[in-house]
Structures are given as C-alpha cells and as structure tokens.
Amino acid sequence: MQFQLEVQQIDRSCLFKLAWGKGQQISVTLPYPDTLLKLYQEWRKAYLNFYKTSLRARIPKPKNDQGKIRFPQDWHRQLVQAEAQLLSEFHRWLRQEKLYEIRAKIASESNNVAHNAPIKLFLTCSIELSRLPWETWELGAEFGYSVAIARSPVNITNPNKTPPKRRRKPRILAILGDDTGLDLTSDRDSLDSLKQVAEIELLTWQPQQPAAEIKQQIQQALTDERGWEVLFFAGHSNETTITGGELAIAPNIALSITEIAPQLTIAKNNGLQFALFNSCNGLSIANSLIDLGLSQVAVMREPVHNQVAQVFLVQFLKALGNYQNVGDALQKAGNYLKQQQHLTYPSAYLIPSLFCHPDAKLFQIEPWGWREQLNRWLPTKQEAIALSAFAVISLISPIQNFLLEGRVLVQSIYRDVTGQIPPETTPPVLLVQIDERSIVEAGISDPHPMDRSYLAKIVDRLTSLEAQVIGIDYLFDRQQPANDPILAQSVRNAIAENDTWLILAGIIEAGTEIGVSAETGIADPNWSLQGYTNALPQYVKLPESTNCIDRCPFTYLLAIASALHRESAASSLLQPKLNSQEDFRTQVISYLKQTETSSHTLAFLQQAQPHPFVHFTQSLNRLWLRPIIDFSIPPDVVYDPLAAWQLLTKSEELTNDRYDQQIIIIASGGYPQAGVTPGEDNFPVPLAVAYWRERFGLASGSSHNFTGSEANAYMIHHLLTQRLVVPIPTLWAIAIAALFGKGLTLLLEKQHYQRQLLAVGIAGTGTVVIVGLVGLQLYLAAGILIPWLLPSAILLLYLCSSFRSKY
Numbered sequence: 001m002q003f004q005l006e007v008q009q010i011d012r013s014c015l016f017k018l019a020w021g022k023g024q025q026i027s028v029t030l031p032y033p034d035t036l037l038k039l040y041q042e043w044r045k046a047y048l049n050f051y052k053t054s055l056r057a058r059i060p061k062p063k064n065d066q067g068k069i070r071f072p073q074d075w076h077r078q079l080v081q082a083e084a085q086l087l088s089e090f091h092r093w094l095r096q097e098k099l100y101e102i103r104a105k106i107a108s109e110s111n112n113v114a115h116n117a118p119i120k121l122f123l124t125c126s127i128e129l130s131r132l133p134w135e136t137w138e139l140g141a142e143f144g145y146s147v148a149i150a151r152s153p154v155n156i157t158n159p160n161k162t163p164p165k166r167r168r169k170p171r172i173l174a175i176l177g178d179d180t181g182l183d184l185t186s187d188r189d190s191l192d193s194l195k196q197v198a199e200i201e202l203l204t205w206q207p208q209q210p211a212a213e214i215k216q217q218i219q220q221a222l223t224d225e226r227g228w229e230v231l232f233f234a235g236h237s238n239e240t241t242i243t244g245g246e247l248a249i250a251p252n253i254a255l256s257i258t259e260i261a262p263q264l265t266i267a268k269n270n271g272l273q274f275a276l277f278n279s280c281n282g283l284s285i286a287n288s289l290i291d292l293g294l295s296q297v298a299v300m301r302e303p304v305h306n307q308v309a310q311v312f313l314v315q316f317l318k319a320l321g322n323y324q325n326v327g328d329a330l331q332k333a334g335n336y337l338k339q340q341q342h343l344t345y346p347s348a349y350l351i352p353s354l355f356c357h358p359d360a361k362l363f364q365i366e367p368w369g370w371r372e373q374l375n376r377w378l379p380t381k382q383e384a385i386a387l388s389a390f391a392v393i394s395l396i397s398p399i400q401n402f403l404l405e406g407r408v409l410v411q412s413i414y415r416d417v418t419g420q421i422p423p424e425t426t427p428p429v430l431l432v433q434i435d436e437r438s439i440v441e442a443g444i445s446d447p448h449p450m451d452r453s454y455l456a457k458i459v460d461r462l463t464s465l466e467a468q469v470i471g472i473d474y475l476f477d478r479q480q481p482a483n484d485p486i487l488a489q490s491v492r493n494a495i496a497e498n499d500t501w502l503i504l505a506g507i508i509e510a511g512t513e514i515g516v517s518a519e520t521g522i523a524d525p526n527w528s529l530q531g532y533t534n535a536l537p538q539y540v541k542l543p544e545s546t547n548c549i550d551r552c553p554f555t556y557l558l559a560i561a562s563a564l565h566r567e568s569a570a571s572s573l574l575q576p577k578l579n580s581q582e583d584f585r586t587q588v589i590s591y592l593k594q595t596e597t598s599s600h601t602l603a604f605l606q607q608a609q610p611h612p613f614v615h616f617t618q619s620l621n622r623l624w625l626r627p628i629i630d631f632s633i634p635p636d637v638v639y640d641p642l643a644a645w646q647l648l649t650k651s652e653e654l655t656n657d658r659y660d661q662q663i664i665i666i667a668s669g670g671y672p673q674a675g676v677t678p679g680e681d682n683f684p685v686p687l688a689v690a691y692w693r694e695r696f697g698l699a700s701g702s703s704h705n706f707t708g709s710e711a712n713a714y715m716i717h718h719l720l721t722q723r724l725v726v727p728i729p730t731l732w733a734i735a736i737a738a739l740f741g742k743g744l745t746l747l748l749e750k751q752h753y754q755r756q757l758l759a760v761g762i763a764g765t766g767t768v769v770i771v772g773l774v775g776l777q778l779y780l781a782a783g784i785l786i787p788w789l790l791p792s793a794i795l796l797l798y799l800c801s802s803f804r805s806k807y
Contacts, residue, residue, distance in 0.1 A: 002121075004018070005018070014030050029093065039082070043079070083347045091136070106121070133608055153355065154287070156290060170229035214250055218255065221264045232276050273363040274363040281303060285297070286299045295356065296355065296357070307345070408628075429662060431642065432664060432665065432667070453482075456486045459666070467498065500576070513551040525561040527577055530585060531553050535715070540719075541553040555719065559663075560605055564602070626726075641669075668708075674707065730787040737792070741794065741795040744763055745799060771786065
C-alpha cells in the first residue's frame with residue numbers, strides 16, 4: 001500500500017495532507033511547536049561541535065599557572081542529551097490526538113491488504129521541515145504495522161522512466177571529488193567490494209587539471225551510451241538555493257547540479273536509477289535530481305564526518321551487494337550506526353535519507369552470472385532445515401510404507417469414483433485357500449507343516465477338473481515319509497493326464513534357492529518348475545536378470561507357464577514330460593531367450609527385469625523405482641478365492657470350463673500357523689484391499705489378514721496384463737518440488753505484497769491440486785506413481801518461509 005503525506009508549514013501551524021488510492025485524501029492542521037525548532041538548532045550545534053572537536057583524544061590537560069585542571073567541554077554528553085530532547089519533542093508532536101486520524105487511516109487501509117505487509121509512505125515537506133529526522137517516526141507501531149518512509153520533493157516536473165532491462169552487471173559511475181581534509185581511500189576500497197556484482201568506473205581529478213576539463217570529463221562520462229545504473233559521489237558538497245546544490249569536484253572547483261542537468265537527463269534516459277551522495281548537506285541535491293525524474297537519491301542531510309561516511313558506506317554497499325534494495329540497504333546502514341556505533345558516532349544514524357520518485361521501483365542489484373544465479377537458488381536456512389527434515393522422512397521405510405499405502409488407498413477411491421475399474425472378465429488366478437475350516441474338516445491336528453496327503457487330494461481334484469497350471473505355495477524341503485509318496489503320485493498323475501504345468505515354491509537362503517528335497521520324491525526338476533517366494537508384500541518381484549535358470553521368482557514362472565500354455569506354437573514344443581532328461585526350467589528359459597514370439601505377454605515377460613539402477617539402489621537399502629503391487633485394482637479382478645473344503649466337497653457345483661484357463665495356486669488361507677515360520681505368511685490387510693472388501697463385500701480366507709498367496713496373485717495379474725506401476729522416489733519428488741517452490745518465489749519476489757500473496761496462493765494451491773489430479777490419472781493411465789503429500793508440503797513450506805523471511 002502506498003501513501004503520500006505532504007507536510008506544509010503555514011505560519012505557526014503545519015498542514016498534514018494524506019493522499020492514497022484513487023484520489024482519497026484527508027487533512028489535519030497541527031500547531032508547530034516553537035520548542036521543536038529550538039531543540040533542532042541546539043542538537044545541530046552539539047552535533048557539529050562534537051564531530052569537529054571530540055573525535056580527537058579527550059584527556060584533561062593543565063591550562064593555567066594556578067595548577068587547576070581545565071576539562072574540555074563534553075560535547076558527546078551534550079549531543080546525546082540534545083538528541084534525546086529533540087526526538088522526545090518531535091515524537092510527542094507527532095503523537096498528538098489530531099494526527100490519530102491519519103495514523104488510523106493508514107492502519108485501516110493497510111489492514112485491507114495483509115497483516116504485517118510493508119507500507120510505503122512518501123513524505124513531502126519544505127527544506128526547513130525536511131531537516132527533521134522523519135525517518136525516526138514510528139508510524140504504524142501502535143497498530144502493529146511497519147511503515148517505510150521515503151522522502152519526495154515538493155516539485156517534480158519530470159516523470160519517472162522505467163529503466164531498460166539489461167542482461168549484464170549494473171554499471172556504477174563513481175566520482176571522487178575534492179578530498180581536502182578527507183581520506184577517500186576507504187571509499188575506493190568499499191566500492192571494490194561490489195566488483196563481483198557490478199562494473200565500476202572511477203572518475204577522479206588530477207592535480208593541475210583545468211576546471212573546464214574536469215567538468216567536461218564528468219559530462220562526457222554521464223552521457224556514456226552504455227548507460228549507468230548508479231551514480232556515486234564522495235567528497236564535499238553543499239546546499240544552494242537556485243542551482244540545486246553544488247559538488248566540490250576538485251580543490252576550489254565546484255560543479256552545480258544545474259550545470260549537468262542535461263547530462264543527468266541523458267543518463268536517466270540511458271538507465272540511471274539511483275544516486276548516492278556520500279557527502280555533506282545534500283537536501284537540495286536530492287530535490288533537484290528527483291525533480292529531473294531520477295528514481296532514487298540517497299544523501300546526508302547534514303554535514304557528515306569522514307569516518308561516519310566511511311562506516312555508513314561499508315554497511316550500505318554490503319547490503320546492496322547482497323541484492324537488497326536501496327531502501328533496505330539504507331535502513332540497515334542506519335541501524336548499524338544506531339545499534340553498533342552509537343557510542344562512537346552519536347546521532348550519525350539520523351543523517352542519511354532516501355528520496356524517491358513516487359512512481360519508481362526501488363533499485364537493487366540483480367544477480368548476474370552463473371554463480372550468482374546458483375546462489376539465488378540455494379536454500380535459505382529455514383528452507384534447508386525443512387528440506388533436510390523432509391529428506392530424512394522420505395528415507396524412513398516405515399513412514400514411506402505408510403504413505404504408500406495411503407496413496408494407493410486414495411488411488412482406489414479415485415478409480416472407483418471415476419468409474420475406471422477394469423471390466424469384468426475371468427480373473428487370471430484361482431486361489432485354492434486352505435483356511436481354518438478346511439483344516440478342521442480334514443481333521444488335521446497340526447497344519448505346520450501341512451499334511452501332504454491333503455495337498456494330494458486337492459491336486460487330484462484339480463486334475464479331474466483339467467487344471468493346466470498349478471502352483472503349490474508350500475515348501476517341501478523336508479520329508480513326510482508317510483505322505484510324500486501320495487503327493488508324488490498325484491502330481492505325476494496330473495502331468496500324465498493333462499500335461500499340467502507344476503510350479504513348486506522355494507525360498508532363498510544365503511543366496512541359494514532351496515525347494516523340493518530330492519528325498520521326498522514329490523517332483524523332479526526335469527518335468528516341474530520351482531521358484532522362490534521371497535518377496536515384499538507391497539512390491540512386484542521380477543527376475544534379477546534375464547538368466548532365470550539358477551533361480552527365478554515363483555510368480556514369474558507361473559505367469560510364463562500360463563503364457564506359454566496359451567501360445568499354440570509353444571504348447572506343441574514345450575510340455576512337461578515325465579520321461580524328460582533335461583532340466584525343465586532350463587528348457588523354458590532357453591526357449592524364451594531364443595524364440596521370437598508374437599505374444600505381447602511373452603515378449604513382455606522376456607524383458608521383465610529390474611533396471612540396473614534398481615539393483616544399485618537396492619545395495620543402498622533403497623527400493624527406488626521398484627514396481628509396486630497395484631492394490632487399486634479390486635481383488636475380484638485379480639483372483640477368485642476358493643476354500644479347499646469347497647473344492648473337495650462341492651464337486652457337483654464345479655465345472656472345468658475355466659480351470660484350464662486360470663492359474664491355480666494352492667496356498668494357505670490365513671490360518672495362524674501358515675508360513676515357513678508360523679504366522680509369517682499372514683500380513684496386515686492393505687488399506688486399498690480393505691476398501692474393496694468393504695465396498696463389494698468380497699470374501700477372503702481371513703478378513704483380518706492378507707496372505708502371501710493374495711500378493712502372489714496380484715503379481716501374476718500384473719505380469720500377465722503388463723501392468724507395472726513404478727513409484728517415483730519421494731526424495732526426488734521433494735527435490736523437484738523444492739526447486740519449483742524456489743523458482744516460484746524468485747519469480748514473484750518483486751511483485752507487490754498483495755499481488756504476490758494472491759499469485760502464490762493461486763500458484764501454490766493450484767499446483768498442489770493439479771499435480772494431485774494429474775498424478776492420480778497418470779497412475780492409472782501410465783503406471784507412474786508421483787508422490788504427492790511430502791512434495792506438496794515442502795512446496796507450501798517454501799512459499800510460506802519466503803513470506804515469513806520477507807514480511
């Protein structure tokens with residue numbers, strides 16, 4: 001919000017006129033206290049005397065013949081007292097009740113923008129009133145607002161011109177004038193500190209150089225066609241009534257502002273935005289330059305000591321070099337003099353003032369070059385803390401598993417609401433589940449390990465139904481002497497009668513695949529397949545390489561068996577034979593590697609393996625880019641559940657019209673002892689699966705568990721339908737969100753607070769919503785899971801932190 005306050009002295013009163021918005025204004029008349037002028041004069045006297053005398057060593061010296069010690073006058077004490085009295089009276093005057101309407105109006109209008117938003121107040125007053133320290137007016141403090149006060153001259157006859165945008169370092173013309181009694185070496189050194197971010201050209205006088213030549217040199221430099229962004233002057237200067245102030249450009253040589261007004265106009269048209277006069281008595285200089293149309297001018301209103309000017313310049317240029325605007329830089333330099341140097345240089349912070357054209361945008365050095373651009377993109381302290389915290393969270397596996405479950409649940413709801421559930425077809429898998437009722441009805445007293453004669457009955461029943469692909473998810477690494485021959489005979493009958501593909505379960509221990517023990521005689525690797533079942537219940541297990549001969553996932557072999565069985569060419573060439581003398585898994589894998597197939601499913605299975613990068617991240621204990629099980633697909637699309645007791649007792653209800661097309665897995669149905677170690681085959685129900693069970697009232701062996709065989713069914717479904725959902729690592733998404741958030745804050749940082757707040761609100765929430773919706777659909781359409789929660793949080797935190805740090 002921007003206000004203009006004109007203070008006009010009329011006899012013994014002051015007229016305060018506040019204007020804002022579209023022609024709104026209010027006026028207040030206030031008596032001007034005579035004591036204020038008197039206190040200002042006393043302060044100025046103490047100020048001038050202190051800086052003329054008291055910076056020298058102050059020790060008592062004997063001065064007369066009578067032995068009395070004569071103490072020098074303590075100008076420091078007098079200056080501190082005079083400053084306190086002046087500010088007390090000045091603030092008392094500004095706190096009068098008659099000015100409350102103006103203060104309240106600024107507060108009420110500002111409240112329509114945003115709390116704690118910076119308020120700009122352009123102050124215009126006569127030369128006499130402008131000598132007062134208006135920058136100390138804590139306008140808005142009583143209402144909790146910060147008001148940035150900049151001065152503006154009474155007369156502005158030339159409009160402000162928007163400077164051209166240049167992709168280069170800003171150019172600074174530094175004029176070092178008469179240094180009589182001064183040491184300008186420090187000014188040179190301070191300017192050198194900006195060489196990394198600005199191009200600086202020094203202009204100095206030479207001994208015996210004619211006055212006309214020096215003036216011509218300055219005029220030519222100002223009109224350089226390349227243009228200047230900043231004009232700097234150090235030396236002596238003074239106020240004048242008619243010529244707009246004068247600069248001592250060399251000993252006994254003065255240059256008035258009116259003499260170089262045409263050249264300054266050209267410089268303004270060529271891009272001159274800011275002028276800094278680190279010299280004395282600059283009020284008339286500032287008024288003249290703003291009247292010419294220059295954007296901003298910083299001056300010292302009073303005489304300034306050389307040491308104070310040096311300290312001020314160091315702090316001002318330090319802030320300017322850190323890409324802060326001239327208003328903030330001037331305020332920081334003044335605060336440094338007030339807080340850090342007040343004992344050494346009392347009242348020095350009251351001297352600097354910034355004059356601005358009301359339509360001008362405050363100048364600041366823009367980062368230029370790849371190093372500066374990189375520094376702009378580096379996180380701030382708050383951003384780095386947030387980024388580090390979220391990065392650590394993204395690497396904690398339990399948290400990631402929880403977030404993954406929640407995301408897939410949302411995906412399930414989205415799929416359901418948008419009607420994108422796969423059409424009803426025969427599920428590719430039939431789960432024959434040995435549940436608690438099956439165990440009870442079979443009279444099995446101890447289901448760990450499972451009675452293999454009972455498994456034989458199931459195989460026999462499936463053989464009668466002409467099942468073509470049977471997987472048995474039980475480990476036969478130890479003997480059951482009484483029951484092994486029974487099961488062995490059943491599996492042989494299945495192969496002999498139906499050419500059934502038999503896939504048996506194994507496990508990986510110490511890098512070796514352990515499966516059917518030869519002593520059991522249940523199966524032979526020459527006519528059966530064996531695959532390991534080690535897998536995480538949330539991720540699809542793919543073969544570690546195209547060479548699956550040494551070891552291969554159980555679900556992968558089941559998918560291959562089904563695909564090969566359906567391909568007529570393969571069916572005639574590849575069939576399990578009881579009289580085979582060659583390892584059957586070797587035959588199958590060799591066929592896949594050597595044969596070109598027209599089957600899209602087989603072609604997909606031939607190439608299905610993790611990317612080498614996945615193996616690399618696995619060595620770092622990360623699961624980046626590993627395909628997940630898509631529980632957003634309803635279970636009834638993936639598998640048909642059938643309790644073992646139903647398979648064995650309801651023979652009249654079962655027909656063989658589908659068993660030759662489905663993959664049949666004989667597995668546990670959620671009884672407590674299931675697994676190599678009792679209970680390890682039972683997992684918590686995924687949230688998405690629980691949603692579908694509740695949504696459609698789906699039956700399961702155990703409504704409280706999710707079995708390993710159900711996870712296997714999902715894996716087989718994904719392999720046969722060529723659906724692998726690859727999650728983008730959350731850490732990567734957080735990094736991308738942080739970069740986007742940083743870019744957004746950099747893009748909008750120069751906007752007005754209200755516009756910036758609106759733009760960030762729309763862009764931030766809009767991005768979060770759009771990315772969320774696009775991510776939900778991309779998951780379904782392309783099988784890519786884009787993390788949403790943590791990246792969205794880091795994006796919003798970046799945006800919020802930028803506001804907190806700025807406002």
